[in-house]
Amino acid sequence: MRxxxxxxxxxxxxxxxxHLADSLVxxxxxxxxxxxxxxxxxxxxxxxxxxxxxxxxxxCEIDVAxxxxxxxxxxYYVQHDTKVLWLLHQFRQVYDLWGTEQGLEQTEEAEQVRHxxxxxxxxxxxxxxxxxxxxxxxxxxLAQYNAVDATVLWPPLGxxxxxxxxxxxxxxxxxxxxxxxxRQELVVEAMRHVRTxxxxxxxxxxETDDDEARLRRIVDEHGLGDRVxxxxxxxxxxxKRDLLAGALACAYVPYDEDSYGxxxxxxFQARKPVVTCVDSGGIGLLVDHGVTGLVADPxxxxxxxxxxxLYRRRDVARAMGAAGLQxxxxxxITWDNVVEVLTR
Amino acid sequence: MRVLVVSSxxxxxxxxxxxxxxxLEEGLREHGxxxxxxxxxxxxxxxxxxxxxxxxxxxxxxxxGDRMIAIRYPAHVVRHPQKVVWxxxxxxxxxxxxxxxxxDVLDDAEGRTIREMLRCSDNVTLAEARRLFTNxxxxxxxxxxxxxxxxxxxxxxxxxxxxxxxxxxGDFIFYPSRVNEHKRQSLAVEAxxxxxxxxxxxxxxQFDDEHYPPFLExxxxxxxxxxxxxxxxxxxxEEEKIALxxxxLAVAYLPYDEDSYGxxxxxxxxxxxAVITTTxxxxxxxxxxxxxxxxxxKPDPVALAACFDQLWEDRNLAQxxxxxxxxxxxxxxxxxxxxxxxxxA
Numbered sequence: 001m002r003x004x005x006x007x008x009x010x011x012x013x014x015x016x017x018x019h020l021a022d023s024l025v026x027x028x029x030x031x032x033x034x035x036x037x038x039x040x041x042x043x044x045x046x047x048x049x050x051x052x053x054x055x056x057x058x059x060c061e062i063d064v065a066x067x068x069x070x071x072x073x074x075x076y077y078v079q080h081d082t083k084v085l086w087l088l089h090q091f092r093q094v095y096d097l098w099g100t101e102q103g104l105e106q107t108e109e110a111e112q113v114r115h116x117x118x119x120x121x122x123x124x125x126x127x128x129x130x131x132x133x134x135x136x137x138x139x140x141x142l143a144q145y146n147a148v149d150a151t152v153l154w155p156p157l158g159x160x161x162x163x164x165x166x167x168x169x170x171x172x173x174x175x176x177x178x179x180x181x182x183r184q185e186l187v188v189e190a191m192r193h194v195r196t197x198x199x200x201x202x203x204x205x206x207e208t209d210d211d212e213a214r215l216r217r218i219v220d221e222h223g224l225g226d227r228v229x230x231x232x233x234x235x236x237x238x239x240k241r242d243l244l245a246g247a248l249a250c251a252y253v254p255y256d257e258d259s260y261g262x263x264x265x266x267x268f269q270a271r272k273p274v275v276t277c278v279d280s281g282g283i284g285l286l287v288d289h290g291v292t293g294l295v296a297d298p299x300x301x302x303x304x305x306x307x308x309x310l311y312r313r314r315d316v317a318r319a320m321g322a323a324g325l326q327x328x329x330x331x332x333i334t335w336d337n338v339v340e341v342l343t344r
Numbered sequence: 345m346r347v348l349v350v351s352s353x354x355x356x357x358x359x360x361x362x363x364x365x366x367x368l369e370e371g372l373r374e375h376g377x378x379x380x381x382x383x384x385x386x387x388x389x390x391x392x393x394x395x396x397x398x399x400x401x402x403x404x405x406x407x408x409g410d411r412m413i414a415i416r417y418p419a420h421v422v423r424h425p426q427k428v429v430w431x432x433x434x435x436x437x438x439x440x441x442x443x444x445x446x447x448d449v450l451d452d453a454e455g456r457t458i459r460e461m462l463r464c465s466d467n468v469t470l471a472e473a474r475r476l477f478t479n480x481x482x483x484x485x486x487x488x489x490x491x492x493x494x495x496x497x498x499x500x501x502x503x504x505x506x507x508x509x510x511x512x513x514g515d516f517i518f519y520p521s522r523v524n525e526h527k528r529q530s531l532a533v534e535a536x537x538x539x540x541x542x543x544x545x546x547x548x549x550q551f552d553d554e555h556y557p558p559f560l561e562x563x564x565x566x567x568x569x570x571x572x573x574x575x576x577x578x579x580x581x582e583e584e585k586i587a588l589x590x591x592x593l594a595v596a597y598l599p600y601d602e603d604s605y606g607x608x609x610x611x612x613x614x615x616x617x618a619v620i621t622t623t624x625x626x627x628x629x630x631x632x633x634x635x636x637x638x639x640x641x642k643p644d645p646v647a648l649a650a651c652f653d654q655l656w657e658d659r660n661l662a663q664x665x666x667x668x669x670x671x672x673x674x675x676x677x678x679x680x681x682x683x684x685x686x687x688x689a
Contacts, residue, residue: 004385060385060386060396
């Protein structure tokens with residue numbers, strides 16, 4: 001099947017959505033399809049640019065494709081008969097963010113733009129062959145604002161094959177972007193309270209200088225230097241793979257995340273259990289307390305107890321890591337499943 | 345420098361058309377620039393094209409990049425304060441092919457309106473560019489004729505010319521190109537029938553029409569030269585092409601009224617081989633001087649056969665012309681370093 005994947009783009013910028021789009025194309029090809037990615041420039045400021053971007057996308061035809069997969073607004077307006085959406089998110093500024101600080105400023109013009117987006121979205125959604133979302137949150141928003149009944153299609157890891165298991169070392173790994181919402185400080189603070197020889201490695205790029213300083217201060221103030229290793233910089237794929245392979249477990253304790261997070265998938269792919277918190281949001285889908293990891297209160301002492309438990313009971317930790325990988329497969333978070341569903 | 349390249353692409357069509365975009369991207373990176381390439385899908389059907397062109401103009405990238413290089417029709421309609429256009433050709437059925445069998449709308453009020461709309465949009469959007477380049481004098485002349493615009497010729501190089509090598513001046517003429525009527529491989533086969541030396545002909549390239557190779561073989565069989573014709577129907581790798589170029593006597597490139605000299609000619613010269621082309625070849629004449637770095641023959645089999653024979657009999661001539669070809673490419677400054685310097689000047 002000839003599959004065109006359409007995404008929006010801001011030139012020279014690349015993040016999670018771009019990575020997912022690239023992975024989808026790679027995986028479609030790997031599954032025997034011909035796939036091409038088209039990135040449509042999107043500009044939203046001043047307001048008229050939103051309408052122009054919508055119009056530009058909707059005037060585009062990819063009639064030679066057997067299937068178009070739309071990922072984002074407004075790229076999904078491209079004309080095609082058998083279009084499916086795998087919606088990463090809507091233009092939230094006029095939906096759930098409307099009326100908040102992150103939404104469009106509520107002027108009369110913005111109000112008009114908002115209505116035109118809603119109208120265009122509703123029409124586009126009604127013309128699609130099927131609509132999938134990457135998370136329950138996006139699905140629920142579609143139901144709430146557009147009365148659309150979508151199905152969740154969980155995004156797998158882009159490069160799952162490159163990750164592997166390995167002998168558990170003595171450290172809990174907290175990897176990924178470092179910022180206040182990810183709450184790495186809880187993990188570092190926990191090290192004041194552990195009773196075993198467990199260590200922590202924090203690995204990832206801090207978003208701001210503040211994010212970095214906050215963690216360093218905790219380590220310095222409490223003399224945790226011998227138990228906490230801070231690698232606060234970009235960690236490349238090879239380094240990440242090795243860190244994961246040698247970890248005892250992973251800790252991922254963000255506040256109220258939309259989805260389960262790639263960090264969790266990576267941990268399970270490397271067959272490591274995940275320690276998370278009761279208020280971490282979407283991660284709960286994958287992490288069952290005592291089955292695929294441990295779910296603690298968002299409190300350093302509770303986390304410390306979880307780390308100690310995994311350190312004392314290596315065999316249990318190992319079994320939970322293996323169960324995590326099974327859980328991922330059970331939920332269909334695999335490219336085999338995603339490709340099958342989107343080309344159905 | 346941050347360079348944004350914007351190009352159009354026909355979804356799911358392979359071919360030479362977009363190679364230049366890939367090579368430009370690679371060249372820019374090698375020269376230390378930060379590059380992003382936006383490839384916008386575009387359907388080339390004439391009917392409805394004004395609306396699709398208007399749609400493309402609405403994509404706004406004006407805030408991104410120190411330069412935007414627009415390449416391939418109609419990417420030049422995209423706006424940018426530092427727009428540079430490398431114009432490869434018009435939407436040809438409405439302009440230089442108007443009145444030929446390639447014209448694909450009627451010469452009626454509607455057809456003429458479409459033509460006029462696209463002519464006006466080219467006029468306006470090309471005039472916005474800080475620099476306007478074409479890939480040949482042929483295309484530059486068309487810009488003057490249809491749009492009243494002056495442009496500079498910037499000949500497109502191939503990627504990594506150092507890959508090409510010279511091994512021998514063997515017994516065969518090589519014609520590496522897409523195989524179709526427009527490229528006139530049939531003319532080369534007919535010429536073979538008139539040769540008086542044992543010179544051979546090797547054809548390689550993607551076939552647009554599966555009936556064409558049997559047709560060519562039929563021609564050769566009738567003329568009794570089938571044993572001197574080789575058609576490589578399978579896909580050949582770059583490495584295999586380079587090896588054939590290294591061994592061949594010379595290269596034939598016989599398209600009818602081409603926009604530019606064509607990559608086969610350039611690859612021939614990088615392999616120090618002469619190029620045989622025809623007086624009606626269009627852009628090939630900008631590269632090939634008759635008797636200097638190849639032959640510019642009349643487009644008839646007898647005249648072409650004489651060129652094949654002459655090279656077969658005089659390998660020194662084949663070598664001298666091949667070396668002159670390499671020299672010619674250098675004189676014209678056809679290399680990525682020069683190309684990028686000019687695009688970003």
